[in-house]
Amino acid sequence: MSRYVKDLGTAISRDEAWAVITAYLQSEGFEYRDERGEQVWRKGTGALGVPQFMKAEPADGVVHIEAWTAGFAFLPGIYTGEMDPMSGVWGAAFKALLKTRIVELERRLLAAASAPAPASAPMPGGV
Numbered sequence: 489m490s491r492y493v494k495d496l497g498t499a500i501s502r503d504e505a506w507a508v509i510t511a512y513l514q515s516e517g518f519e520y521r522d523e524r525g526e527q528v529w530r531k532g533t534g535a536l537g538v539p540q541f542m543k544a545e546p547a548d549g550v551v552h553i554e555a556w557t558a559g560f561a562f563l564p565g566i567y568t569g570e571m572d573p574m575s576g577v578w579g580a581a582f583k584a585l586l587k588t589r590i591v592e593l594e595r596r597l598l599a600a601a602s603a604p605a606p607a608s609a610p611m612p613g614g615v
Contacts, residue, residue, distance in 0.1 A: 490552070492555045495552050496550065496552075497549060499551055503546075505544075508600050509546065512593055518530060519531070528542065529541065538558040539557065540589075542590070551597055554588075
């Protein structure tokens with residue numbers, strides 16, 4: 489399993505961070521869903537490329553971020569492996585798409601500390 493993993497320190501609350509995460513990833517076409525026993529943000533099915541995944545778990549003052557692409561898609565919805573989008577050259581075109589989204593999400597989370605509070609979206613499961 490090869491994922492990008494980062495604990496990003498922020499100056500915003502858990503709920504504010506969740507609102508930023510939700511607004512940005514939904515605007516990019518990601519869907520929040522259960523994927524093999526994990527709650528993740530997923531984009532794509534493997535029909536025209538490999539699926540992209542992001543996991544962002546906010547707490548007060550920190551957001552744990554994980555991101556990866558499927559290693560190989562056999563058919564739509566059937567894929568195997570994980571690739572870290574921030575390293576390596578295999579699958580560079582698909583990784584580059586996710587890499588820019590990771591950087592933008594981190595930028596938005598850091599910028600939210602100096603911006604007015606976004607509209608609040610409740611976290612699923614009340615956690």
